[in-house]
Amino acid sequence: MGQVNKYFFVNSNHILHKGINGFALYDLVGGDIFTINHKLGTILEITEKGSTVEETAERTQLDLKDILEELDNLVQQKRGNFYNSRVYIEKYKFSQVYVRPPISTTGIQRCFIELPGSCRSKCSFCETPSLFQCNKCTKISTKPNLTLIKDFLHRIIQMNCRSLVFHGGDPLSELHQLTLITDWCRKHSYEGEICVVTNGTQLNNDIWEVFSRNKITPIIPLFSINPLITEKKLYEICSIAQQKNIATIFTMVMVESNPDSSTYKKFITRLNPQNVWPAVVYDNDRNTSPIYPTLYNAVVRVDANRYYHNKWLHPCLWGTIALTADGNVLPCPHLKTEILGSMKDANCIYNIFENEDLIFKYWERLCLSNISKCKDCSFNHGCLDCRALEKRITGDLYGKYVCSLKR
Numbered sequence: 001m002g003q004v005n006k007y008f009f010v011n012s013n014h015i016l017h018k019g020i021n022g023f024a025l026y027d028l029v030g031g032d033i034f035t036i037n038h039k040l041g042t043i044l045e046i047t048e049k050g051s052t053v054e055e056t057a058e059r060t061q062l063d064l065k066d067i068l069e070e071l072d073n074l075v076q077q078k079r080g081n082f083y084n085s086r087v088y089i090e091k092y093k094f095s096q097v098y099v100r101p102p103i104s105t106t107g108i109q110r111c112f113i114e115l116p117g118s119c120r121s122k123c124s125f126c127e128t129p130s131l132f133q134c135n136k137c138t139k140i141s142t143k144p145n146l147t148l149i150k151d152f153l154h155r156i157i158q159m160n161c162r163s164l165v166f167h168g169g170d171p172l173s174e175l176h177q178l179t180l181i182t183d184w185c186r187k188h189s190y191e192g193e194i195c196v197v198t199n200g201t202q203l204n205n206d207i208w209e210v211f212s213r214n215k216i217t218p219i220i221p222l223f224s225i226n227p228l229i230t231e232k233k234l235y236e237i238c239s240i241a242q243q244k245n246i247a248t249i250f251t252m253v254m255v256e257s258n259p260d261s262s263t264y265k266k267f268i269t270r271l272n273p274q275n276v277w278p279a280v281v282y283d284n285d286r287n288t289s290p291i292y293p294t295l296y297n298a299v300v301r302v303d304a305n306r307y308y309h310n311k312w313l314h315p316c317l318w319g320t321i322a323l324t325a326d327g328n329v330l331p332c333p334h335l336k337t338e339i340l341g342s343m344k345d346a347n348c349i350y351n352i353f354e355n356e357d358l359i360f361k362y363w364e365r366l367c368l369s370n371i372s373k374c375k376d377c378s379f380n381h382g383c384l385d386c387r388a389l390e391k392r393i394t395g396d397l398y399g400k401y402v403c404s405l406k407r
């Protein structure tokens with residue numbers, strides 16, 4: 001035991017975070033968040049500020065031997081060390097401390113564009129609020145204004161856009177529309193990813209030809225209730241996609257009352273998709289007691305990138321922009337009433353990125369440190385969030401309903 005040592009500090013890749021719910025220790029390299037009991041959290045809070053172990057014992061009125069035992073455990077776990085003198089441990093950083101980079105270098109991470117086609121399916125939950133609704137399909141009845149869509153794409157493509165996602169019912173049922181727009185993107189030297197959210201029931205040779213020519217990735221939602229495509233059909237889809245060198249993404253669409261995705265997971269691994277995303281359909285009846293889906297716990301890994309990202313930016317809205325079929329620009333495809341501008345206005349894109357109150361309100365100021373219940377939570381630098389769902393449930397852009405701590 002380190003009785004002769006005077007100081008204790010956690011390692012450079014660990015950060016102690018205090019919230020009103022307690023303490024958490026983030027491992028920025030391993031990706032875990034550890035809940036720390038109040039006693040150890042209080043000890044570390046004092047030692048991290050540079051007090052000696054003896055001073056810590058005096059301030060906390062805890063037994064020195066107990067404190068050394070707690071700290072020794074952290075040494076064994078390789079989370080911290082004793083030091084003979086006061087040292088400064090620079091925390092591990094993925095990149096430089098946050099300075100808002102110019103939009104030309106950050107770019108647009110995801111751009112959602114409504115290009116609706118009809119969908120013959122009648123899923124009862126089609127328009128029900130969902131967690132990560134952007135990962136699944138939803139019917140849209142507006143006819144798309146292709147001129148405004150092209151004007152928008154013309155600007156967005158120049159902004160280092162990484163991913164274009166076309167969605168709305170099933171865009172494949174208006175193949176001429178999808179072909180026209182995706183051909184246009186590739187002819188205008190767009191080299192980023194193009195995705196289309198489709199229920200997968202209409203895939204045929206003509207569609208595969210367009211996918212192959214324009215390197216289009218289908219995002220196919222798989223519904224845990226009332227599945228639309230059989231396992232056999234899914235294997236067929238994946239086999240054709242692999243032959244044609246086309247990536248596939250699946251979304252596991254679960255329901256709040258049964259968020260278990262284990263059976264899906266086994267099946268999907270065998271399909272070898274490029275990615276698997278989640279979506280959870282929430283119950284409409286808010287009088288019933290909500291069942292928290294264990295989703296956040298399952299997917300969150302907090303590397304240094306996510307830690308610093310969440311510290312300053314919204315987990316998913318940062319870098320996201322969306323266009324409705326009739327030309328309204330939104331910060332997210334499902335924050336329908338948060339209109340940033342209309343492409344009918346020639347200065348729309350310029351205004352959105354030059355005016356501090358427009359896009360940066362969603363990208364930066366909605367970070368979890370500014371969200372009602374998350375503000376003082378020790379997990380806010382590692383948590384996920386879907387503002388579209390929160391706003392639909394609470395009616396407040398800064399409201400919070402879905403929470404890992406609510407069980």
Ligand code: SF4
Pocket residue numbers: 119120121122123125126127137138139168169170199228
């Ligand atoms: S397949 Fe998608 S768009 Fe069609 S009804 Fe079902 S959820 Fe809605």
Ligand code: SF4
Pocket residue numbers: 368373374375377378379380381383384400402403404405
């Ligand atoms: S949603 Fe996450 S950050 Fe917000 S209060 Fe719950 S656990 Fe904390």
Ligand code: SF4
Pocket residue numbers: 131132133134135316317320332333334335385386387388389
């Ligand atoms: S808030 Fe984020 S996760 Fe939710 S629908 Fe919008 S972009 Fe998707």
